[in-house]
Amino acid sequence: MPKINGNEIRPGNVLEHNGSLWAAVKVDHVKPGKGGAFAQVELRNLRNGSKLNERFRSADKVERVRLEQKDMQFLFENDGKLVFMDTETYDQIELPADILGERRPFLQDGMTIVVEFHDTEALNATLPQKVICTIAETEPVVKGQTAANSFKPAILDNGVRVSVPPFVAQDERIVVNTETMEYSERA
Template identity: 75%
Template structure:
């Protein structure tokens, strides 16, 4: 694995540090008036989700890890385990449902997701950024409420509650951002 200097760490980099795999979430380069410059790095553990703030000076060496990304298709869920299939080799892998966290409701049958591997260990599952959902419940439009930034609550077919524009009604398909849990556009 390549070693990089502490000042070369960028957000999104995967690092091996203190015997664990960490992803750099936020990086601030600090140049104090006295002493040398350093990078203040906020990291998240890929295995257990712990967070850590660490300082790296430019002379510090860190192992940068390359994760292998594979596109895999979601097949089914049984006993809190999600089964995915590699679209090239047709091999199947079962992962715990909590690997998706609060984005779990957006996973749909047959959906292609990106799974990041470190060797044979699956560390992360990334859903598509935009997913099509149906509005199953919402409030009726209040006449005269035409402000551009007025939104109303809506409940989607997967049970997630999002704020939607007043012109969207029940049984309409919309596109939702899976990272921000926000309405994007009509489908």
């Protein structure tokens, strides 16, 4: 695996540190008045989700790990486990339902997501950036309410609350950005 300097760590990098795999969540480069510069890195353990703050000087070497990404199709949920199928080999894997965190409601039957593997161990799952949802409940359209930045609350068919523009009505299909969990456009 390639070794990188401590000042080359970027958010999203996966590192092998203290015998475990960590994802860099936040990186701040600090140059104190006295002493050498360093990178203050917030790390998240990919296996158990624990967090760690670590300082890396530019002379420190860390191993950067490349994860293999595979497209997998969501099949069903069983006892708190999400079951996915490899679309090429038809192999099935199970991942804990909390791996998606607050984005879990956006997972739909048959949806293709990206699962990241280290050797044969599945470590992370990523939803598509945009998902189409139906509005289950919102306030009716009020004529003449066209202020530039006015939004109204809406509840989607999956139970998630988002803010939508005033012209969007109930039972309409919209595109939601899964990273920011905000309205993107009409479907």
